[in-house]
Amino acid sequence: MRRMNLALCIFLLSCSEAATKDNPCPQGICIAGNGNDGGPGGGGSSGSSGSSGSSGTSGDGGPQVCNPAWTCTAWQKDAQGKSTRTCTDTNKCGTASGKPSEGPLDLPGLDFDYYKCNVEPIFDRGCAMVGCHGTEVGRPFKVYARGRLRHQETVPPAPTCLDTGPQELAKKGTATVMCLGWSKHTAAEWQQNFDNARSFMVGLTNPDDSELLSQPVYQGKAHTGVHLFRKSDADYQTIAKWLSGEKLGRTCDPSPN
């Protein structure tokens, strides 16, 4: 019995080792994101329609075309209360083509509660895959979601896991539903998702013109062949109503999100 206890203690002690890049989860329960920071679709896909928007050049046999892959920081308010951000082309094409707005500007005053309860679930379901808009690199539209991309911030350990002390949410929680990947959205994730989404209405009056709708709608833009809804579908209507300024009229409890 004593030997068994000793063996168990050795096993459990090994669980408290610090995570490393090669062994991101020494205790064998919590999963870490890996250190590979390849772009979206970076692994490629055999026989797949693929989803990469960050390949630097394209064209077979013809002139090489460099496709910018814009990566933007989170929106920040400056001293004048205007929102600004910085966008850089991951592919370094040397062009401003398609560069998202960096401000300073006033983000549209859309309803946060309506977004949390009605719009975010649509994005979580159909957009937030880590090879699509669940990526920090190369996509102006970015969605943090449980089980997909998690924000780079330090958070308390998940109560159901053996980690102790502050944890890196992005490293431990991205692309998994285990432990921190299962944990609720943080305030920063909600705010950045909301700000990022509403920035697609900057300078527009008609929601149909927003890329949030014109890209994923059937018979809309190419969007790598991925089309999620038709104009008559409830999801399209929900996003359109939010972009038009509709309010939820109550405080949203997005639990368990």
Place this chain on the structure above:
Amino acid sequence: MKTILVTLGLLLAITTTSRLARAWDGPTMWYESATGGPGGADGPGGGGIIGTGGASDHNITCANCHIKGDANYGTVDFKPTFNPPIGATYKLGQTYQVTFAMVGEHLGLGQCMPYMKNINGFAAAFEDDSGKPVGSFRASYGSTTSCPPTIPKDSTDATYTYNDCHAVIGHDTNASWTFSWTAPAVSTPVTLYYAGVDGDCMMDSLMDDAKVGTMKLGGGVAMRDAPASGNRALAWLGLLPAIGFFAASRRAQQRR
């Protein structure tokens, strides 16, 4: 005694944790809400997007989540076998036993760490040119004709179809998946969309291998050239009166 209690306590913690240690692609999770709600239900899940690459999945594939593959990315394959062989096109109304075998699995084959599993994945859908599911499935659990809303948790069936039954989903610890598909009775061009994942032991969607494929099954032909055995028996039964009449005529001739 104190050591034993502490040890037991920690083991309990591990057991509790392992309850949550389910892979994203567990067969019950595909139709769970992507937000995990409402009311704190299990999740987040796939929200009904299975990732076959077909129109029913909005052309989203497994490779949209399984990214940053390992050095041998793209070497796994998923090979279909039809019984009876499907040939150049399918036969109208024919039921085929379809087996997909993972070829070239190279991840998760060693000893996984405690509470981790070698999680693979497979899904398939048959669609017409408009993107609508065609024909009908019979999986190890569920069938199109009596499509179950959910599947039992921790089920060990090899294949599943449930909820809207637009696709067949493979159990995540298998490397081969068999189900039956009955072709449509009316001729229409059919495409088989399939997608599979060779997972490692890490139970996330990074550093796996993935394969997405399509197979054009043509527009279908009538079954008269190769009737199913059941139909053949029925045909012989239909001939019985004629055979009886022929035999009676022969006997009458012989008596004369």
